[in-house]
Amino acid sequence: MHHNHNHNHHHKSVMLRPFFLLIFLLNLAASALTAVEYTKNDFPPGFIFGSGTSAYQVEGAANEDGRTPSIWDTFAHAGNVPGTGDVACDEYHKYKEDVKLMADTGLDAYRFSISWSRLIPRIQPHVTLHHFDLPQALEDEYGGWINRMIVKDFTAYADVCFREFGDRVSYWTTVNEPNGFAMVGYDFGIAPPKRCSPPFNNCSRGNSSTEPYMAVHHLLLAHASVARLYKKNYQLIFIYVLNFRVANPLLYGDYPKIMKQNAGSRLPAFTDRESQQIKGSADFIGVINYYTVYIKDNPSSLKQEHRDWSADTATKAFFEQDTATSSNEPSSLQIVLEYFKRVYGNPPIYVHENGLATPRHSSLEDISRVKYLHAYIGSVLDAVRNGSNTRGYFVWSFLDVFELLDGYASSYGLYYVDRDDPDLKRYPKLSAHWYSQFLKGRNMRSDEVFTLEKKISSLAYDLDFQ
Template identity: 45%
Template sequence: MKHFYLFSIILAIVLVTSYIDAFTRTDFPEDFLFGAATSAYQWEGAVDEDGRTPSVWDTSSHCHNGSNGDIACDGYHKYKEDVKLMANMGLEAFRFSISWTRLIPNGRGPINPKGLLFYKNLIKELRSHGIEPHVTLYHYDLPQSLEDEYGGWINRKIIEDFTGFADVCFREFGDDVKLWTTINEATIFAFAFYGEGIKFGHCSPTKYINCSTGNSCMETYIAGHNMLLAHASASSLYKLKYKSKQRGSIGLSIFALGLSPYTNSKDDEIATERAKAFLFGWMLKPLVYGDYPDEMKRILGSRLPVFSEEESEQVKGSSDFVGIIHYTTVYVTNRPAPYIFPSSTNKGFFTDMGAYIISAGNSSSFEFDATPWGLEGILEHLKQSYNNPPIYILENGTPMKHDSMLQDTPRVEYIQAYIGAMLNAIKNGSDMRGYFVWSLIDLYEITVGYTTSFGMYYVNFSDPGRKRSPKLSAFWYSGFLKGTIDVAKDITQLQSNFSAGSSSL
């Protein structure tokens, strides 16, 4: 097994180098969108300004006595500056989320006029610079009032409240927004926050985790079920009430690890297929075929909720596209092995899956090793198994320790490799529509706060003005989009120009 693992690492290195062949922006379809991404709580700050009320993210961040998003990047006040950075880079699209409690402070009921104005102004600013807004409705910031009232995503009441929130967004912003994602990475949201108890979810009490509420073996799948129903409800509303006039598209996003057998044994191959059913099919099979994978139904039995005939029909076909959140690839084995997920003291979901997850890269590194062959594998699997749906890569990037180092060469190499992999997938017939780097600028991150970051712009969080400074990755991405650099060449020259201060966006 050790020899096989060593061979896999060598193969990964060889495959990464194969993505450095020449490609340009013009090799991609003309209507393909290249952009960057953020989310409301991680970017906006201004958590108690102009009528915004707490979400579960606010509550959790303050309960843990760690860093928080009270100020974050101060995007609420600096959005015009950030849009100018995007325009200078040549970004074609920007993905951001709506803070539910900034727009509707009580979760339902009256709209906050100042919150409404902020998002209208942001969208107008993007449009005026030729940047397509891609809006995520829900990026984990559930109104605390709804969590207190009925427990959030484990209660079917969330379906009506989420649909009401979506209705306001469609009505107020839909004339200028053509791309909507309902729920961010619904898979990991369900199993990490309602099974593992990360940050602002629920979990079962164990000797390792002190949870006051939760039932991991049930709530993971109840929350996931309600997310699918809420997505389908919002999608149905959009298509019935707004789509004919606004002509937009609506989709759901999932967290998608690249999955590869740890050995060439039959057991590991079967375990990998089970992992695909749980990590991909859990959400995608209902969206495409109207029901959960047979493997999940067999393993989970009565713990897996059941769609009524009407619900099945509503969920089926409710996504115009699939949003993919992808960062890295893992190996899958049928035998006990170390987990990739650091919060895995409660392993319920993975025990159900009957597969063990091993990192394909250097787990001691701050960065994700580039494994672009894993992304190609995901895209090929979705093409073959789910009728080749339109796909946006909504997040892709690598973290590095947050400091003043602007020469983020590993990030440049990472992004370059994945863009090359994506082009290969397009040539092989995948219906790719867009790619978003996570993230535009350094953000407040869910589990690490401000210690590591993904941004193409450095943010000085010690500076009250939150000064932004471009990293090497910003110059590279801009040069790729504008066609001013040769991506086939070594980046040494770009580094030299960057160090000399002679490069400009």
């Protein structure tokens, strides 16, 4: 999620992203008008605008220069998702071309992740240490994130990253979208490491009732360990991508009372020392938002004999996905940002993922995406004007990447990647032109979509989408 964070991030499908965001958005039934006319200059000085990808989804070169498989390589090659990330966008070889494209577009920053199983080395980099792609060797050795041993190994990996790249990177994220990672990997079992138990019957091992909690618990401990290491030895800025389920431990040192009540002994407990180490360990917060999820009370889920992570929320979700044919609610993002202001003391926030899915083989004139971005960026501006301490916004995704749950069927990219071209040529979509004009200070009105379409229609490439 994404993913997403998926996003993504990772495919933000109708079946999956709502569950990611069920935990993430609360009840977003309220609506509000967003800014309809604005420029980049309406945002506070220093506000960052960027776009993002993640290692497995964009790099390719899966077997080069000593890289070993991650759990996503294993999962994709087992046929669990259409396609693989073996080549993806081949950014491993084309990164210089893509960085020039980022600069030409006008990005302030680029959000990407380092492949733990590869550990490779003027746009400001925002680096995620772990974007779902755990080394397969650690999964095989001791079960990965469900084993406390992961805390030591993740800290050692982070130390190498900080030591090698710390002079060039001052914005670090520990783990992307922990709620989605736990949900699809350890509860539903539809993503690696594909662990689950009945009523989910697509796994050969796992326990949907306990392992999602174990994975998130160890994620929090690993985050706190890495944050301590960073602040002790490197003294720059540290960030963490989180959701409301893990906001409480990071800000208050413990899980929410209702979470402990519903999960009972299945939820691991923090020692007093761990609680103190986790509390306040995030310097700022990353938010991932795609569309609205509505929830309502569903107490019957608490009566199930074998409850999983999602049943413990005691809710039912019903939702509307933002597509070209359904209404979107950009006010949802404003509500999330202002919720952090009201409930958590207004911490610094970066919107790490926000974007719209379209079928991959569709027109480069992605008017629906332009409308979406215009509305959601306006929603961020409204939140900032209302006092939210939001400091940056990243579109998912810069290129059409390998989406983690449906491969190359859908896309979120500002730039189309022609997979039939041996050179994987990049082509700007209408959204790339629009975002670039916005980044360069143009006055972007709500009707700018249509005037811009006319102005640059002669620049749009007419590809053969066979």
